[in-house]
Amino acid sequence: MNILVICLGNICRSPMAEGLLLKHLHENLKFSDWKVDSCGTSNYHQGELADPRMLSTAKKHGIKLTHRSRQLKVEDFDEFDYLWVMDEQNYSDVVSICPSKKDKVDLISNFSKSYKGQMIPDPYFGDQNGFDEVYKLLDHICAEIVQGLNLKY
Numbered sequence: 001m002n003i004l005v006i007c008l009g010n011i012c013r014s015p016m017a018e019g020l021l022l023k024h025l026h027e028n029l030k031f032s033d034w035k036v037d038s039c040g041t042s043n044y045h046q047g048e049l050a051d052p053r054m055l056s057t058a059k060k061h062g063i064k065l066t067h068r069s070r071q072l073k074v075e076d077f078d079e080f081d082y083l084w085v086m087d088e089q090n091y092s093d094v095v096s097i098c099p100s101k102k103d104k105v106d107l108i109s110n111f112s113k114s115y116k117g118q119m120i121p122d123p124y125f126g127d128q129n130g131f132d133e134v135y136k137l138l139d140h141i142c143a144e145i146v147q148g149l150n151l152k153y
């Protein structure tokens with residue numbers, strides 16, 4: 001199964017979601033062959049590592065983020081089974097690129113049990129606390145997603 005997680009800049013939320021999904025998947029070896037990648041709807045930060053504030057939050061929790069920002073491309077709709085976005089703006093930006101594959105696109109929170117419909121707030125223009133909050137939210141969501149897979153397979 002191939003999962004692509006998507007935000008606006010691909011330097012804050014989606015690289016963290018990628019790192020957390022991989023962490024939770026790898027803790028359950030059954031799913032270690034799943035492919036997880038991330039990208040942004042924009043090319044604002046093409047080629048850059050995650051924002052230093054997100055890197056710092058990740059490091060505090062023992063997670064090393066090495067992903068470099070890239071922009072969503074139309075081929076991604078074929079390559080990936082699921083395209084998981086962080087908020088409604090991402091959703092409409094992603095769907096507008098390939099409306100015929102809209103069924104593959106959904107909020108990441110909709111795949112968790114307790115956070116359905118919840119947006120992952122953009123921390124970019126805030127302070128370090130916002131990054132820590134995004135981490136916590138995504139950690140809970142990704143853990144629940146992997147638990148859900150566990151029940152299903």
Ligand code: 4NP
Pocket residue numbers: 007008009010011012013014044122123124
């Ligand atoms: P992200 O956060 O979408 O979670 O990576 C942002 C990163 C950069 C910008 C906005 C949001 N920006 O405007 O440059």
